[in-house]
Amino acid sequence: MVGAVITEGGVIVAEGFHAAAGQPHAEVMAMRALGRAPRADAILHVTLEPCCTHGRTPPCVDAILQAGFRTVVVGATDPNPAHAGKGIGRLREAGVAVVEGVLRDECTDLNFLFNHWITAARPLLALKVAATLDGKLVSAAGEPRAITGPAAQADVHRWRRLFPAIAVTADTLLADNPRLTARDADGEHAPVRFVLDRQFRSAGRAGLNLFTDAFRGRTIVVGLASAVRAADQAWFEAEGIQVWSLPGDGADFLDAWAERGAAEGITGVLIEAGPRFASVLLREGVADYLFAYIAPRLGGNPESPAWFEGGAFPLVAETTSLFGQDALFRGYLG
Ligand SMILES: NC(=O)c1ccc[n+]([C@@H]2O[C@H](COP(=O)([O-])OP(=O)(O)OC[C@H]3O[C@@H](n4cnc5c(N)ncnc54)[C@H](OP(=O)(O)O)[C@@H]3O)[C@@H](O)[C@H]2O)c1
Incomplete structure (x- = not known):
């Protein structure tokens, strides 16, 4: 279970969640729900670190950078040891401010099975x-x-x-x-x-x-x-x-x-x-x-x-x- 919220000026303007394997990820769903480019002060909040590899869907990190987000708030890091921290690293390398570990325990609990x-x-x-x-x-x-x-x-x-x-x-x-x-x-x-x-x-x-x-x-x-x-x-x-x-x-x-x-x-x-x-x-x-x-x-x-x-x-x-x-x-x- 992964959820994402976009805020502008502290107000929620779009939300998304990952519905099933193979479906677009939460960040992409939130961006689709926004239906326009985010404002310069927009913040993307996501319960799980954005993916940076090609799985069944393209990497969310690319979509975030393309959309122009300058700040991303992340709950839990990717549990897969092969990927953990890599999505956050790529965002930071591209100059995005990443705040991590917000409600980490609650966000980790959302995915305890996976x-x-x-x-x-x-x-x-x-x-x-x-x-x-x-x-x-x-x-x-x-x-x-x-x-x-x-x-x-x-x-x-x-x-x-x-x-x-x-x-x-x-x-x-x-x-x-x-x-x-x-x-x-x-x-x-x-x-x-x-x-x-x-x-x-x-x-x-x-x-x-x-x-x-x-x-x-x-x-x-x-x-x-x-x-x-x-x-x-x-x-x-x-x-x-x-x-x-x-x-x-x-x-x-x-x-x-x-x-x-x-x-x-x-x-x-x-x-x-x-x-x-x-x-x-x-x-x-x-x-x-x-x-x-x-x-x-x-x-x-x-x-x-x-x-x-x-x-x-x-x-x-x-x-x-x-x-x-x-x-x-x-x-x-x-
Ligand atoms: N309140 C609850 O949460 C709850 C939940 C479920 C059931 N219940 C109640 O519990 C009662 C039944 O309890 P019970 O103690 O008779 O049965 P149980 O604990 O559900 O099952 C006992 C059976 O587990 C199997 N077993 C034991 N060790 C095993 C192992 N290492 N590998 C695989 N299987 C193993 C054995 O069958 P084999 O030797 O044939 O493999 C054993 O007869 C019912 O009254 C029911 O209403 C309550």
């Missing part, structure tokens, strides 16, 4: 949990099943729209029969929906939303090649569901899944884990990022295990937000 992808070349694996104050992900009998309220749930739907993929285990699939779509004012959207199911226990389970809804072609069941039976494979194929059979004995399953995801160009996965899987993701250091929604109520299911056993898990670049009465703590797992 930043991880470009530096690690693997999907950002983000663990998402909704927990009671006593640390339970499952409600006690007789309590509402949803842990958090509508505002926090709406925020989860916003993230489901942003992440290219989402994942649950077979246990959560079979317990909850989730839809894993983003549902908001813009309609219903399905990211890629992974079912992590090493033993293919979900095979043949008719009637599940992920296996029957209009988006079932975006459901991928991921299991071990050693566990898949021809009949199960045929069942998934007949239902229009994709199957990834991964090599190995199960110990390195998550690593193999992330590798395959990287090869398929999946930049991030929001993992909506139950307590046992959440605890594995933390203990084994598999999760890169955490979304923890905490509801202000005690009384989770006493039978349900803790989701954070086995270590200390500090959050880096942590952000705290309130949604109704629920708090969201999110950040990189240090």
Whole structure:
């Protein structure tokens, strides 16, 4: 997500944003929105350092110089180590005054998925949990099943729209029969929906939303090649569901899944884990990022295990937000 604003005499005269890969960048969109040459006192403000290389679009630095901007304000530098600082350098060489690092943390956060992808070349694996104050992900009998309220749930739907993929285990699939779509004012959207199911226990389970809804072609069941039976494979194929059979004995399953995801160009996965899987993701250091929604109520299911056993898990670049009465703590797992 990149945005740009042009001001003249301290007044906003044009805005632009980068809508999708291959589309013109935010600076160019703002210049187009201005529809004329900027005034001599115009300032271009952009959340991300302007690009200086030919990618799917021409370099924004050229467009900025051509338009005649004398001052550019930049939020975050380019996360790609091969390009970082180069766009700013070219602007300065051409005599443009560049103010950098304005709202750097906020601007960096706008692109946290892409930043991880470009530096690690693997999907950002983000663990998402909704927990009671006593640390339970499952409600006690007789309590509402949803842990958090509508505002926090709406925020989860916003993230489901942003992440290219989402994942649950077979246990959560079979317990909850989730839809894993983003549902908001813009309609219903399905990211890629992974079912992590090493033993293919979900095979043949008719009637599940992920296996029957209009988006079932975006459901991928991921299991071990050693566990898949021809009949199960045929069942998934007949239902229009994709199957990834991964090599190995199960110990390195998550690593193999992330590798395959990287090869398929999946930049991030929001993992909506139950307590046992959440605890594995933390203990084994598999999760890169955490979304923890905490509801202000005690009384989770006493039978349900803790989701954070086995270590200390500090959050880096942590952000705290309130949604109704629920708090969201999110950040990189240090
Ligand atoms: N509040 C929340 O945020 C939230 C979110 C989701 C679910 N839930 C609730 O959680 C409950 C389900 O929780 P759960 O503890 O039974 O299930 P879970 O934590 O979702 O999944 C447990 C399963 O994860 C798999 N697993 C464990 N280690 C693994 C590894 N290293 N690699 C790959 N897979 C691994 C195992 O299945 P295999 O051995 O078959 O691979 C295991 O049975 C449901 O009641 C659901 O409503 C709550």
